[in-house]
Amino acid sequence: MTLSGVATADNVMNSLTGSVRAGRRAAWHHRGMRFCLLPSPLTVPAVAEPLAERLRSRGHEAVVAPGGATDVAEVLAGFVAAARGADVVVPHSNAGRFGPAVADAVGATLVCLDALLPGPEPHPDWVEVLSSHEQPDGLLAPWSTWWPRADLEAVVGDHKDLLTTDEPRVPLRLLLEQPPAPPGWLGRRSGYVAFGPAYADQAATAETHGWEVRRLDGEHLHLLTAPDEVADAILDVLDGLRDTHVTELVGVYDADGGLLGEAAYLWGRIRGSRHCSLCDITHSPWRRKPAWDAMVAELEVPVRLLHLNELDDELAGVVGRVGAPVVLGRAGDRWSVVASGEELDAMGGSVDRLGALLRERWGQGAGADPT
Structure with a gap:
């Protein structure tokens, strides 16, 4: 208005x-x-x-x-x-x-x-x-x-x-x-x-x-x-x-893995043409954040981190529809978006903010009763 x-x-x-x-x-x-x-x-x-x-x-x-x-x-x-x-x-x-x-x-x-x-x-x-x-x-x-x-x-x-x-x-x-x-x-x-x-x-x-x-x-x-x-x-x-319970979480980076993939992403960041907010959350410029490992250890389900060229056909199809970066949850034979790219962008690299969102989504039906 x-x-x-x-x-x-x-x-x-x-x-x-x-x-x-x-x-x-x-x-x-x-x-x-x-x-x-x-x-x-x-x-x-x-x-x-x-x-x-x-x-x-x-x-x-x-x-x-x-x-x-x-x-x-x-x-x-x-x-x-x-x-x-x-x-x-x-x-x-x-x-x-x-x-x-x-x-x-x-x-x-x-x-x-x-x-x-x-x-x-x-x-x-x-x-x-x-x-x-x-x-x-x-x-x-x-x-x-x-x-x-x-x-x-x-x-x-x-x-x-x-x-x-x-x-x-x-x-x-x-x-x-x-x-x-x-x-x-x-x-x-x-x-x-x-x-x-x-x-x-x-x-x-x-x-x-x-x-x-x-x-x-x-x-x-x-x-x-x-x-x-x-x-x-x-x-x-x-x-x-x-009755839906998440049994696995998968974080998908908006980048390829391996030496060539990481080099291409780093060059893109320098030029300002590439950015992955999930990378900012899980890693410092030099290594994976200890805070990330601590947060994952407190979760009740396993967490995998994958690059685009590491996805199987099923996950590639899902990510092709919803985009990357993204955090997905598997419930039975279905994948759903737990944290979207927009939400990850808004977190400013904060492990705590993503952890809080995951715990909130658990209460909203991602792994327990929905609200």
Whole structure:
């Protein structure tokens, strides 16, 4: 936001996060969980109520975040306020852009439903489509009017009246402005439930980064038309997260090993064309840091450090998708990002900061129960 006197989304996050996420851990095995469902700003919150009712019938608490906000900062603040005390945050559709920030702010696990994920600026073609629905009053036409009647009825079934009663209208800027996302959010153990092909690329991105993903044969409002199936899928995702244990960590340098590789990297550093933040963390200019060896000795799993030319085909495929430098964790037959390149860059060569992040991720589901 740029208007004078209006809080920015980043400022909202700074004021709301506090110390909540540092200490909360969900007690998955001994009590019902508390869910906060985040409906898309383009639909009425009542769309999520059938799913909330099914979760309650399974012994859990469930609340639906209210709607009505018209800019990114307001939507984010409203979602975070509604999610206070939640074990699991469940955004649907366009609310997925806010999901990582909300889950991070309240210390909850994230399970997205057929949702957009934070990402780059919208494609110009999509901006053109959205702009075509902008009305003279500066607001978009109701979402239900964007589609041919037959297509809409295929999505909502017998629930058209619920969808269209008091349907919100929002300004175009709400869909174009990118909400803040916490560093390394894709590397955090999270879940995604896809309802069909519409968001297949988002589900694939989540799966590539080690999320628990389930795919249902349904339409975009499957949480409204088949809430029992969606509730079961959410709980199945959470079971998958709970039962996942990291058995190995692998740090991958953004450099080749061997005399030629190390010489090429050193020359690149001198010229300013190469830099590997994981190298800065594990090594001083002359040797491996004793602090690194001490930190690794305290971890509960083995740690390997590899160069790009030392990767097997499986790891090379993973690193080809997520980039290097990176710290990966193996859980069963799946690799996930434990510390991304962006996070490693921000550590300034600190072993202590990486150790703290690894221990935090352990508590968030990398090797124990997720939050």
